[in-house]
Amino acid sequence: MEIIVAPSAGFCFGVKRAVNMALDAAEKFSPFEKLNTIGPIIHNPQVVKSLEEKGVFPIDDIDCGCFDTILIRSHGIKAEVMEKLKSKGLKILDATCPFVKKAQNYINEAASKGYFIIMVGDKNHPEVQSVISFAAKNRFLVVNNFGDIKKVPISEKLALISQTTQDVNFYKLVIDYIKKQAKEIPVVFETICDATMIKQEEAKIIAKGVDVMLVVGGYNSANTNKLQNICKEIQKNTYHIETEDEVDSEWFINAEKVGITAGASTPDWIIDRVLKKVREIDEVKVKAKDKAKV
Ligand code: SF4
Structure with a gap:
């Protein structure tokens, strides 16, 4: 055959970078220092298991008081969680992929200019949750299928963004639909990596x-x-x-x-x-x- x-x-660039940061930190840390990630560092159980063997464990609760350093995975984290970590004075290793950071910055700027954000992606995915957390409260909609498109508030000033791993064709369909329906031409961010x-x-x-x-x-x-x-x-x-x-x-x-x-x-x-x-x-x-x- x-x-x-x-x-x-x-591995893509962002995942490679995050895993290398975790491996590097695990090697340098003393056995008494606790290094954790919020949720699994990447969506691969075999890699997560091999990192656990090196002392890097995922946690869900940042209030547990059970770690010294937290490593932010490539998907990033919600803006409010980052603020909370900083306010606690915890050590942070930020492995958010630069492309995800860029998407967060786009949303931040669009929200500050009064745009209603349409994000195409899976609302339960950590990257979508991290990026959309930069939108203003109740001023966003996550679209994952044609049914969701009908809920887009077409009279609003709209900004469109997508999850970095979104299917290109579906994003194009959403853009075309909204361009035809919306009162104002929407701002479109090209964030598919x-x-x-x-x-x-x-x-x-x-x-x-x-x-x-x-x-x-x-x-x-x-x-x-x-x-x-x-x-x-x-x-x-x-x-x-x-x-x-x-x-x-x-x-x-x-x-x-x-x-x-x-x-x-x-x-x-x-x-x-x-x-x-x-x-x-x-x-x-x-x-x-x-x-x-x-
Ligand atoms: S945006 Fe996502 S897919 Fe692209 S390099 Fe970064 S982590 Fe990888």
Whole structure:
């Protein structure tokens, strides 16, 4: 089988930076210093587990008084939580991705100019919660589907922004719809990250040319789920897996070409293990074919 791995598969810049900051701090800290992250540092259970082994644990309650230093993950945190941490005088290592910071700054400025913010994304996602917290109270709407679009207050002065990992096409549809309906031309911020766009475009191209497509990443990873939806629309034999243990040889019985991509929070070592597993399955297939010829 020919196996094509997307060049962009795996950690994006922001995730790599956050994980490296955590590893670096874990190495420098004494065993008595407690380093925590608010929530899991990235949406990948295997990486979170390996960091826990090095002493970096996620927490949910910043009032627990149980840590010395808090590391802010790449998704960022709500503005009010950051203020609270600062007021407590706690040590903060800020690994918020610079692209997420940029989105926070856009919202901050738009809110100060009286804009009503429309954010396209998943309202439960930590990045959306962190970015939208910079909007004025009750002056925002998070849109995640066509049903939500109907709730947009079209008579308002609108500013549009999207989650960095949003599907480009859906964001475009929302922009077009609002431009047609709104009283004033809305301000549009282009916040979908290049890493996401490149990953989605590569995934589309690869999925078109293969018989089986594997999408590797945490089941709780929004961008991995988006990748799997995009691939599934093109190639019905698309499988979302977290680790190599889930790869099933049955998927490849009639396959000649296999594609592999991975979400922004999937480390290289997991991609390598999946690749190795697919190669092993291929070797078994080749041997079985050779035997059948004899
Ligand atoms: S996907 Fe883009 S915005 Fe999000 S963490 Fe990665 S580099 Fe930053």
